[in-house]
Amino acid sequence: MNPSLPINGPVMALTASSSPPCATSNNDNSPSVTSSNIIMGVEYKKGVKYLVDNSKDMKMLPPEFVLPLPESERPSLVIHGCIPLIDLSGLNGTVEQRLSTIHAISSASAEWGFFRVTNHGIKISIMDEMLKVIEEFFGLPVEEKMRYASENVMDPVRYGTSLNTSRKHALHWRDFLRHYGGPVPHSYHLWPDNPSSYRHVAKEYLKEVWQLAIKIFGAISEGLGLDPKYIERSLGEGTQIIAANCYPPCPEPNKTLGLAAHSDHGGLTILMDNGIGLQIKHNQTWFAVPHIPGTFVVNLGDYLEILSNGRYKSVEHRAVVSADKTRISVAVGQGPEMTAIVQPAGPLLKEKSESKYRPIVYKDYIRGQQSTIKRGKTALHEIMTSTDNKIDD
């Protein structure tokens, strides 16, 4: 990568299910997990689904999962509606339509760091197939999933639960499968081979998602006044990471989270799911993201916040859980190649001293961000303020 490089639509009515939260808190890191790996007689590292399936009649949330959330951060304290929705077909339309779509993407990126897209060009059939193989994966016997178990955050393929189980932290109600994708699928031979169609379907899906990301990166580049290929070029060979999440039904959903508040490390995360659960923080308020089949949710990650020198903000988001439904989400992050130096785009700075972020190698940033049990945007704030390039975890 070149070292100098590193959402508008119908606005729905606001309907508050309760008053909006106002305080930000990232304090979900109380060390409440005991050194034992056993919860209710079950090895919790095998996953929340395994725990639920093997603890008869779980009526209360095991204390290890109780997150010390202040009242204002409770999952049910959320606003519904008002999420930007962008019709991407405008990018292939007339000059006016293109400009108006680019404008919509720029303003959503600046105001929300988040938007939803329709007419994105990815067939519904491949989206459905991808969701199906992920559902099948999480439904496999635990021994099969544990073939991919790893606590090393940099391993190319990982099955696991909560955040980072090598560190003590209050547990999160979530199992995950993560692995690298394309654009060059180096680790393809390590991807799950069960279900048997997994590799084929995931490869196809990840290729399509990468192309969609490149289209949106182009619009974002133009919106920033950069060459349309600027961000694409900054990615070099690029890194794509899929994080598929499974959130089983939870006995006391208001006391825990599937995934605590965080921002993603890459440029753009493109996400689909099979139900509601994603929440995003906007103006210090948590908004519930509705589930609209056939559309994608697009999150701006830290890489774009840094590249834009803070003009666009990576969105803080979290996943809440439900009392009666299993939710699956498939989040795919697109970022630069691992050795890329992440820093603001040269053409956006008149003087070097205008840079608000210290340069950092992308791999080091991911390692720090994934290892930390501090949540929110702590990793990003640390590279804004620290005098060295190390993220303190």
Ligand SMILES: O=C(O)CCC(=O)C(=O)O
């Ligand atoms: O499940 C969700 O909606 C959020 C997933 C997510 O934020 C992630 O995997 O980074």
Ligand SMILES: [Fe+2]
């Ligand atoms: Fe995320």
